[in-house]
Amino acid sequence: MANWIPHWMQRLSSPPTFYRFAGVLRPWCMALSLILLIIGLYGGLVMAPPDYQQGDAFRIIYIHVPSAWMSLFIYGVMAVSGFIAVIWRIKLAESVAMQSAPIGAAFTFITLVTGSLWGYPTWGTWWTWDARLTSELVLLFLYLGVIGLYHAFEDRRQGARAAAFLVLVGVVNLPIVHYSVQWWHTLHQGTTVRLFGKSSIEADMLWPLLVMTLSTKLYWVASLCGRVRTDMLSLESGKHWVRDLAMEDEA
Amino acid sequence: MKPGSVSAAAAAVLRRDLVLAWRSRGDMAMPVLYALIVATLFPFALGPDSALLARIAGGVVLVTVLLSMLLALDALFRPDLEDGSLEQLMLAPQPLALMLSMKILAHWLTTALPLIVIAPLLASMLHLPGHAIAVLVLALVVATPLLSLLGSVLVALTAGTRRSGMLLALMLLPLCVPVVIFAAGAVSAAQANLPWVAPIAWLGAALALILVLAPLACAAALRIAVDA
Amino acid sequence: MDTGFPSRDLQPHGQVIQPLGQSCALLPDSMMPNTTNTALLEARGLTFLRQDERVFGPLDFSLAHGEVMLVEGDNGSGKTTLLRVLAGLLRADEGNLYLDGEPLDRDRARGRMLFMAHHLGLKADLSPLENLRIASGLYGCRPRTTPANVLQKVGLQGYEDEPVRQLSAGQKKRAALARMLLIPAQMWLLDEPFANLDREGIALVNGLIEEHAEAGGAALVTSHGAVTFLHGTPRRIRMPA
Numbered sequence: 001m002a003n004w005i006p007h008w009m010q011r012l013s014s015p016p017t018f019y020r021f022a023g024v025l026r027p028w029c030m031a032l033s034l035i036l037l038i039i040g041l042y043g044g045l046v047m048a049p050p051d052y053q054q055g056d057a058f059r060i061i062y063i064h065v066p067s068a069w070m071s072l073f074i075y076g077v078m079a080v081s082g083f084i085a086v087i088w089r090i091k092l093a094e095s096v097a098m099q100s101a102p103i104g105a106a107f108t109f110i111t112l113v114t115g116s117l118w119g120y121p122t123w124g125t126w127w128t129w130d131a132r133l134t135s136e137l138v139l140l141f142l143y144l145g146v147i148g149l150y151h152a153f154e155d156r157r158q159g160a161r162a163a164a165f166l167v168l169v170g171v172v173n174l175p176i177v178h179y180s181v182q183w184w185h186t187l188h189q190g191t192t193v194r195l196f197g198k199s200s201i202e203a204d205m206l207w208p209l210l211v212m213t214l215s216t217k218l219y220w221v222a223s224l225c226g227r228v229r230t231d232m233l234s235l236e237s238g239k240h241w242v243r244d245l246a247m248e249d250e251a
Numbered sequence: 252m253k254p255g256s257v258s259a260a261a262a263a264v265l266r267r268d269l270v271l272a273w274r275s276r277g278d279m280a281m282p283v284l285y286a287l288i289v290a291t292l293f294p295f296a297l298g299p300d301s302a303l304l305a306r307i308a309g310g311v312v313l314v315t316v317l318l319s320m321l322l323a324l325d326a327l328f329r330p331d332l333e334d335g336s337l338e339q340l341m342l343a344p345q346p347l348a349l350m351l352s353m354k355i356l357a358h359w360l361t362t363a364l365p366l367i368v369i370a371p372l373l374a375s376m377l378h379l380p381g382h383a384i385a386v387l388v389l390a391l392v393v394a395t396p397l398l399s400l401l402g403s404v405l406v407a408l409t410a411g412t413r414r415s416g417m418l419l420a421l422m423l424l425p426l427c428v429p430v431v432i433f434a435a436g437a438v439s440a441a442q443a444n445l446p447w448v449a450p451i452a453w454l455g456a457a458l459a460l461i462l463v464l465a466p467l468a469c470a471a472a473l474r475i476a477v478d479a
Numbered sequence: 480m481d482t483g484f485p486s487r488d489l490q491p492h493g494q495v496i497q498p499l500g501q502s503c504a505l506l507p508d509s510m511m512p513n514t515t516n517t518a519l520l521e522a523r524g525l526t527f528l529r530q531d532e533r534v535f536g537p538l539d540f541s542l543a544h545g546e547v548m549l550v551e552g553d554n555g556s557g558k559t560t561l562l563r564v565l566a567g568l569l570r571a572d573e574g575n576l577y578l579d580g581e582p583l584d585r586d587r588a589r590g591r592m593l594f595m596a597h598h599l600g601l602k603a604d605l606s607p608l609e610n611l612r613i614a615s616g617l618y619g620c621r622p623r624t625t626p627a628n629v630l631q632k633v634g635l636q637g638y639e640d641e642p643v644r645q646l647s648a649g650q651k652k653r654a655a656l657a658r659m660l661l662i663p664a665q666m667w668l669l670d671e672p673f674a675n676l677d678r679e680g681i682a683l684v685n686g687l688i689e690e691h692a693e694a695g696g697a698a699l700v701t702s703h704g705a706v707t708f709l710h711g712t713p714r715r716i717r718m719p720a
Contacts, residue, residue: 086475138425145422152412155530161475162408166422169404169468238531255619255663263616267602267609274604335598342566343617344590350617478569 013092015232016241022225029225033218036211043208051205057121061205064114066212067107070220071139074104078146079171082164091235092228094160097167098150099227103220105143111136142170156235260345261353268357278326282319283365289315290373301378308377309387309438313431315373316366316391317398321420323362324402327354328410328473337410341477351473352466355403363395379442386441386451390434393454400458400465401426407469411476430454517580519544519697520565520666525574527557527564534560537574540716542666542697547688549709550701552718558701559596561718562668565699566594578666590618593664595672599655603644607635607654610643611661618662629660633683648675656687667691667698685709 011017044062051058078100084093115133116126127133146163153159201209236242253259272279293311297303331337340350370391374384405422409415433450440447518541526536535557542548552558563569565576567588576583578591601610611626620626630639633653643651652675659667672684688698688709700709 086471134428138428141421141425145418145425148418148421149408149412152409152414152418157530158411158475158478162411162472165468165472165475166405166408170426172426236531253619255615255617260617263613267605267613270609271602271604333598334602335596335600336602338566338568338594338596338598339600339614340617341568342589342592342594344619345617 013090015091015236015239018092019229019232019241019245022229026222026225026229029218029222033215033222036215036218040208040211040215043211044205048205048208049202054122057118060114060118062208062212064111064118065209066216067111067114068136069213070216071104071108071111071136073217074100074107074220075139075143075167075171078104078164078167082167085164086161086168089161091157092232094157094164095228095231095235096224097164098146098160099224099231100220101143101147101150101163103223103227105140105147107216107220108136108140108143112140146170255344257345257349260343261349264340264350264353265357268354269360272357272361279361279365282323282362283369285322286315286319286366286369286373289318290376293377305378305380305442308374308379309383309442310431310435311377312370312373312379312387313390313394313435313438316363316370316395317427317431319366320363320395320398320402321423323358324406324419324423325415327358327403327406332410332477337473337477341473347470347473348466351403351407351469352462355399355466355469358403359396359399363391363399367391367395379438383438383441386447387438390437390451390454393451393458394430394434397430397454397458397461398423398427400461400469401430404465404468404472407472408476410473411478430457518542518577519546519579520583520699521577521580522565523575523577525561525564525571525576527560527569528572529560535718536571538716542699544695544697545692547692547698547700547709547711547713549713549715550699550718551715552701552703554703556718558703558718559670562594562596562670562699562701565666566592566668568594591664592666592668593659593662594668594670595655595659596670597674599651600658601643601651601654604642606640606642607646607657608639610654611658614658615661618664620661621663624661626657626661629657630654632660633657634679649677649680652676653680653683656684659687659691665696667696667700669698669700671701671703673702 012021040062045059048059050056078097081093081097081100084090085097112133115136119128119133120126146166149166150156150159150163153162233242233245290311293307294304297307328337331340341347343350367388370388371384374387379387402419402423405419405426406415408422409419412418433454437447437450437454440450521541522538524537524539526538527534538561540548550558550561560569564571565588567583567585578587581587601607602613605613607630608626611630614620615626627639630636633656635650635653635657638646638650643654646654652672656672659669667688669688672688673681676684688700691698700713702709
């Protein structure tokens with residue numbers, strides 16, 4: 001392992017340490033995520049004013065947009081941890097990349113379904129071959145390819161490394177998804193929320209969206225913690241710390 | 252050429268794969284036959300309306316070629332992996348990426364080139380106008396190496412697995428969406444008498460980039476997949 | 480030795496560079512006789528894990544120039560894995576390898592290690608001669624060897640142009656042995672080299688290994704334990720089950 005990786009990261013990347021750390025983190029994240037979910041949904045569905053063009057139909061934005069952001073964000077996380085997995089072969093990075101994939105695929109699926117539900121009242125069709133929708137579909141295929149490749153190997157760590165490599169190959173796809181609106185002009189509306197400069201969305205409508213975004217992020221952290229913990233237990237099933245843990249449970 | 256020099260090694264690998272392909276010419280004909288059958292099925296399914304067929308001809312031929320290439324892709328490394336010659340290639344004191352690019356070149360010459368040759372036939376069966384056929388062939392000349400190169404990376408990743416057919420399709424198809432969009436865009440632009448050079452130029456730029464990156468990625472992927 | 484193998488035919492390499500002609504004249508640095516006493520190959524604490532299960536190790540051994548070592552062990556004891564690690568096809572989880580005293584990595588290993596495995600690495604649709612031409616193209620060849628004359632040395636004259644597919648198992652093995660003579664690799668890693676061979680073939684392998692050792696090379700030979708046909712009393716590594 002490279003020397004420049006900070007000491008605490010090395011400590012954390014050891015499976016037993018991470019197992020304990022994730023065990024503490026998980027319930028807090030889950031609880032906070034649920035609280036924010038309730039606040040965000042109340043703010044979005046009840047408090048926010050209806051859109052002057054789309055009426056109440058726009059409210060699906062509070063599911064659709066956070067999911068879409070998560071679908072991209074999780075792929076980005078997978079790319080970073082996949083890179084670490086391929087280069088330094090750190091078990092935790094392999095696990096994070098692979099256990100994120102089903103969560104990311106689920107968010108991508110939600111994005112597609114809510115997008116098409118939103119599309120019907122606004123565009124008059126369930127599905128259009130619009131650039132962003134298409135790219136999101138491609139992203140779903142990419143997720144499924146990664147999951148499929150991971151499970152095709154007999155050796156799980158080798159499968160994780162190969163799939164992590166596929167994530168890196170597919171990373172080229174990510175900017176294509178994001179900039180596709182600029183590349184192919186179609187009927188999908190342009191970006192309305194900007195990090196810098198003035199957003200073209202009312203503040204009353206914006207804050208529940210941001211709360212929902214935070215909630216989905218925390219949900220992902222909680223879910224990932226649980227999945228990686230399970231993965232660590234099964235990967236390290238022969239190790240002392242797992243055996244000790246099992247003994248503790250029995251006692 | 253000195254034996255053991257990089258150029259001699261590259262020539263040896265290229266010649267070997269071409270000779271092997273020639274000795275099993277029957278396998279070489281399969282993708283071509285497959286493309287022919289798929290393209291023939293479309294008129295039966297859609298009816299002999301030549302205006303309709305002409306409108307979809309470019310896309311049909313492109314997708315048919317893509318699927319035929321996908322069919323042949325699995326044979327890129329599997330025989331070499333099974334008889335141990337891939338290990339001999341990996342242990343040779345030569346840049347692996349270059350050796351692999353020779354293999355990819357041989358694979359392109361033996362699978363994609365025949366498809367490009369019959370593409371005008373397929374396109375005229377579907378009533379694509381003459382000037383659009385020329386653009387279609389040009390688009391294929393640029394797009395098929397891209398597909399071969401992208402495919403080689405993915406097929407290298409699946410080299411260590413038992414089953415790979417459907418998986419390879421699932422992995423490859425998302426990556427070749429832009430290739431299909433630009434290649435088909437060029438053909439339909441030509442059909443509509445619009446300028447068609449820009450999409451081809453984009454494909455050419457992508458090819459130049461992938462030509463350098465894909466063999467390196469392929470070598471890295473192969474090392475991951477063979478490491479058991 | 481009744482091998483049909485002229486035993487002094489292979490010269491120690493390194494002195495003469497022949498003009499380029501029919502025979503190969505490429506002489507990589509790796510074949511230069513090493514004058515110092517450093518071991519050709521040294522392993523320290525070499526360990527390999529598969530899914531966190533120890534396959535072998537920690538192993539410590541060293542091979543001097545001109546030495547032949549036998550790797551013994553039952554099926555599944557990790558002999559082949561050890562050879563694959565040494566060849567640079569697999570990455571060891573712990574421990575260090577040194578080639579001529581310098582740390583060995585994959586790039587330095589390539590071309591200096593010859594690995595003959597259960598899969599011989601011959602293309603069945605090509606003739607032995609064509610197979611060897613590819614090998615010499617990839618690896619270069621020793622002084623005064625050509626694909627044709629090494630095939631003669633292993634007793635495959637008359638079969639040069641038959642497709643490998645039509646050769647017997649023993650003849651295929653001989654074609655792979657011919658590649659060992661051709662490739663200028665210093666360190667031979669031979670996985671069960673005596674399998675599929677008749678008595679004459681076994682004597683041939685022994686002859687080749689001795690020639691190679693006398694020329695300053697070294698060899699690591701695996702055997703699954705019951706019998707070894709290796710001449711003399713080589714040093715042994717026992718792979719624990």
